[in-house]
Amino acid sequence: MIYGEMQSVEAEFLAKIENIEPYRGKWIAILDSNIIAIGDDIKEVYKEAITKSKGRTPLFNRIPAKGETEHFIL
């Protein structure tokens, strides 16, 4: 059984970004294998990304800033 099936092209791209340091603390929008928007506020990043995505929905992800805790309990 093979685990880790690709969920989407964008998810695969996200997993393979080698140097994520420039994106720390930022939201990124990914479409195909491209980062099409980047910023501090999800609403602004969404607005910018949607104007560039021609009706498709990018994958949105925030890269944790330095010092952000890795543990979370709701």
Place this chain on the structure above:
Amino acid sequence: MGFRDRKSEKMHFRYKAERFRNDEGKEITVKKPRVEVCIRKDSGHPDPEKNPEYRAYFTVDSGADLTFLPLQIAEIIGLELNENKKSSVMTISGKSFAYEAEVYMEIMYRAKRVRIGFVPVLVTEGDASQEYIERLLVVGRVGFFDKFIVIFNEAEQNFELRKFQLQDKVKRF
């Protein structure tokens, strides 16, 4: 793609790796059971103007009764939130209030969409800080865990969603 596609009847996911960097500069990778989810207000085709869609990783959380959304994400997809439809919510940080709403949900698997359907959600009463938004994207039990048999394998850091078959229900009784 819906459940009629046999390939979607059993789906396997590896835990998503997230790369943190602590105050000392050391990189720490943490893997969590997260699934790529698309949500929108209506079941119709996504439309930036009429039916905007949001796509991101949500944590699959068997301890959460309901799916949870930060207010900003609800606003992005244009959810109508009613002041008269609020619930009290108990979290580890205490009691708070959340709007009750519903979203149309799909998950991504093998680069295709798998329909989940309408799922009840709770939406935070106010904006979440940017660093918490992703952490608050949680898929809870109602509307999701009742459609699948969900098997977490923490030792191997993967999970499986298996379509809930009628015979599985029969075996319980």
